[in-house]
Amino acid sequence: MTNTYIESFPAEAKVVRAAFYSSFLALAIGGLFGIIQTLHRTGYYRFMDSADYYTVLTAHGVLLAITFTIFFLVGVFTWATTTSLDRPVEDIRFTWAWYGLMVLGTVLTAIPIFAGFTDSEMSASVLFTFYAPLQGHPLFYFGLVLFVVGTWLAGVDWFRSWWAWKQEHPDERIPLPTFMVLTTTLMWYIATLGVAAAILLFLLPWSLGLVESVNPLLTRTLFWFFGHPVVYFWLMPAYMMWYVLLPKISGGKLFSDPLARVVFVLFLILSVPTGIHHQYLDPGIAEGFKFIAMTNTMFLLLPSLLTAFTVVASMEHGARQRGGTGYLGWLKALPWRDPVFAGMALAGLMFAAAGFSGMINAGMNINYLVHNTFWVVGHFHLTVGTAVALTFMAVTYWFLPQVTGKALWSRSVALGQVVLWFVGMTFMSNAMHRGGLLGIPRRTAEPQYEGFEFEAAVGSVGELDAQIALGGALLTLSLVLFFANVVGTALNSRSDDLPANEYADTLSGPSDAPLVLDNLKLWTAIAIVLVIFAYSFPLLSIIERGGLFGPELTELPVSIGLGLEYLWVTTVSTVTAAGETAITIIAGVSS
Amino acid sequence: MSQTAEHEASNETSEHVREIGHDEFDPIGTLTLIGIYFLILVFLWFFMYFVEFLGNDPTVVSGTLVFLATGERLA
Numbered sequence: 001m002t003n004t005y006i007e008s009f010p011a012e013a014k015v016v017r018a019a020f021y022s023s024f025l026a027l028a029i030g031g032l033f034g035i036i037q038t039l040h041r042t043g044y045y046r047f048m049d050s051a052d053y054y055t056v057l058t059a060h061g062v063l064l065a066i067t068f069t070i071f072f073l074v075g076v077f078t079w080a081t082t083t084s085l086d087r088p089v090e091d092i093r094f095t096w097a098w099y100g101l102m103v104l105g106t107v108l109t110a111i112p113i114f115a116g117f118t119d120s121e122m123s124a125s126v127l128f129t130f131y132a133p134l135q136g137h138p139l140f141y142f143g144l145v146l147f148v149v150g151t152w153l154a155g156v157d158w159f160r161s162w163w164a165w166k167q168e169h170p171d172e173r174i175p176l177p178t179f180m181v182l183t184t185t186l187m188w189y190i191a192t193l194g195v196a197a198a199i200l201l202f203l204l205p206w207s208l209g210l211v212e213s214v215n216p217l218l219t220r221t222l223f224w225f226f227g228h229p230v231v232y233f234w235l236m237p238a239y240m241m242w243y244v245l246l247p248k249i250s251g252g253k254l255f256s257d258p259l260a261r262v263v264f265v266l267f268l269i270l271s272v273p274t275g276i277h278h279q280y281l282d283p284g285i286a287e288g289f290k291f292i293a294m295t296n297t298m299f300l301l302l303p304s305l306l307t308a309f310t311v312v313a314s315m316e317h318g319a320r321q322r323g324g325t326g327y328l329g330w331l332k333a334l335p336w337r338d339p340v341f342a343g344m345a346l347a348g349l350m351f352a353a354a355g356f357s358g359m360i361n362a363g364m365n366i367n368y369l370v371h372n373t374f375w376v377v378g379h380f381h382l383t384v385g386t387a388v389a390l391t392f393m394a395v396t397y398w399f400l401p402q403v404t405g406k407a408l409w410s411r412s413v414a415l416g417q418v419v420l421w422f423v424g425m426t427f428m429s430n431a432m433h434r435g436g437l438l439g440i441p442r443r444t445a446e447p448q449y450e451g452f453e454f455e456a457a458v459g460s461v462g463e464l465d466a467q468i469a470l471g472g473a474l475l476t477l478s479l480v481l482f483f484a485n486v487v488g489t490a491l492n493s494r495s496d497d498l499p500a501n502e503y504a505d506t507l508s509g510p511s512d513a514p515l516v517l518d519n520l521k522l523w524t525a526i527a528i529v530l531v532i533f534a535y536s537f538p539l540l541s542i543i544e545r546g547g548l549f550g551p552e553l554t555e556l557p558v559s560i561g562l563g564l565e566y567l568w569v570t571t572v573s574t575v576t577a578a579g580e581t582a583i584t585i586i587a588g589v590s591s
Numbered sequence: 592m593s594q595t596a597e598h599e600a601s602n603e604t605s606e607h608v609r610e611i612g613h614d615e616f617d618p619i620g621t622l623t624l625i626g627i628y629f630l631i632l633v634f635l636w637f638f639m640y641f642v643e644f645l646g647n648d649p650t651v652v653s654g655t656l657v658f659l660a661t662g663e664r665l666a
């Protein structure tokens with residue numbers, strides 16, 4: 001008897017495993033495209049037409065930033081609710097249904113992306129931001145919608161578990177992992193309204209030919225309404241792992257349960273009203289609105305700093321219990337040979353570096369220096385590409401035995417894998433940052449120009465390219481080792497000598513946390529109000545200047561040929577108005 | 592409540608040499624590390640702002656600064 005997850009929750013373990021495997025498949029394909037575009041851009045090996053570069057880049061962005069991350073985190077969240085509430089999901093068929101919907105959505109989105117490599121009419125080489133006027137095949141948008149609806153239903157599943165649990169435990173605090181899942185899900189519901197509106201009201205009808213044009217600034221703004229908080233949808237599960245798993249693996253306890261709750265509440269209320277910080281250089285949005293977004297962004301530093309403190313203090317607690325001493329000497333007492341620990345710790349270290357480049361991105365003036373350069377690509381390979389991806393890979397080494405009941409194939413290969421990722425990313429990302437400072441643009445198949453040279457004060461473009469290619473190669477090798485371990489473990493036979501399914505205990509427990517922290521309705525209402533403050537005026541002014549469907553369509557009345565469009569425009573304005581009223585009412589009621 | 596507490600004792604390895612409770616734990620190492628990180632951040636920010644940002648003309652800001660200092664506009 002070992003008490004693994006699969007023993008306590010055999011049916012759930014299957015879904016979690018399926019979600020993990022789906023995520024790894026996306027990681028494999030996305031990673032392959034990563035090295036292809038690295039070699040292409042740097043000029044080391046170009047086997048495809050440069051026009052196809054953007055199809056590769058779209059697949060890389062969508063498969064890694066959306067598919068890999070989200071499939072993994074729905075698995076983690078299902079594990080977290082079932083484990084911490086100590087109850088199976090309410091209806092396993094419903095769980096399989098949302099998983100199936102996410103798979104269907106992914107396949108439908110992938111078809112037009114991959115069709116971009118063929119001679120067919122179909123394509124969706126619109127990059128993962130799908131800015132108009134780039135237009136993809138309707139299937140691309142439709143698939144995305146199904147995928148997001150799948151995640152919404154997953155959220156319903158977790159909420160259902162919590163509601164059912166609450167009936168039986170009316171006076172208990174929400175267990176921390178479940179608390180984290182619920183706050184993250186609420187944040188996700190608010191955030192995805194933006195992308196749902198962008199797709200359903202504008203981009204999908206436009207790509208179907210129902211409307212002739214869209215207002216690109218409007219759809220961009222709606223995209224970033226979602227595009228910033230999606231970052232927290234990736235990060236919050238990684239944080240959860242740092243809060244509930246890492247302290248245990250370090251041999252200690254979570255420093256503070258109340259602080260962890262505060263952090264997740266802050267993310268819920270502050271993640272969404274910041275998206276405009278991705279649009280500092282967009283003409284058509286007034287400086288004042290950008291300034292508000294910048295201010296909110298700076299507030300968002302707070303939960304990240306709290307996380308740094310709590311997580312490091314929990315590791316220190318572990319190290320001291322293991323005999324560590326001194327101001328910094330305790331670091332040596334940490335279990336660096338354990339791949340789960342080493343991977344998460346290195347991911348956290350990279351995230352600290354990302355904090356620096358993020359700080360530069362966030363400043364309205366200094367952002368001009370790096371906007372749309374390779375710097376930005378360097379930055380998010382540290383955040384989503386390492387803090388999140390490396391944490392996910394590291395905890396995979398803990399989760400695989402839990403959801404398969406089989407021992408990990410090789411711990412030393414796993415340790416080599418996480419270290420290799422760290423080293424590879426150090427080369428690649430550092431050189432990308434430096435390249436950006438020279439003005440080298442991102443999203444460019446051939447960043448070299450006739451009669452112009454990027455000038456470097458230190459080193460040269462050739463040296464940067466070499467580091468990027470080397471880093472990319474090491475990362476690819478790291479991925480190969482990762483998949484070897486996943487496959488090797490799957491082929492192992494069942495073992496009954498596995499660690500039990502447990503998460504970290506706390507030094508300061510939930511009884512020290514003010515009750516109001518668990519008032520999810522209150523935080524949701526505040527979050528909605530902040531979003532209304534931050535977004536209603538910018539959106540209204542964008543619509544006023546450019547029209548709902550772009551400048552050409554503001555001139556009404558319309559001719560008979562435009563009748564269908566007219567109908568559509570009226571419907572949309574009515575729906576938008578109704579939506580706004582509804583939000584006001586909800587905000588009023590729940591506060 | 593976390594159901595993990597009971598398993599704690601059985602699960603800890605021999606590497607676990609002492610038990611430190613909430614009140615004895617003083618996270619001085621954490622403060623040291625975060626302090627070092629903060630200094631690095633401040634240094635890098637100054638470097639980025641004054642060398643990379645202002646040093647890379649033409650920018651709106653450097654133009655203004657030069658204008659304020661010398662009364663002369665950059666070409």
Ligand code: HEM
Pocket residue numbers: 031032034035037038041057058060061064065068069127128129377381384385386389441442443444445471472473475476479
């Ligand atoms: C083998 C590892 C990887 C390599 C070699 C790699 C390489 C690259 C390169 C060179 C670019 C920039 C292309 C350009 O702007 O022209 C890029 C973009 C990107 N990468 Fe990666 N990457 C890797 C892993 C990851 C991971 C793990 C993630 C996320 C989980 C990720 C997410 C992204 C995203 C979102 C973009 C931006 C796409 C866009 O601009 O539309 N990458 N990658």
Ligand SMILES: [Cu+2]
Pocket residue numbers: 227228231275277278
């Ligand atoms: Cu952002």
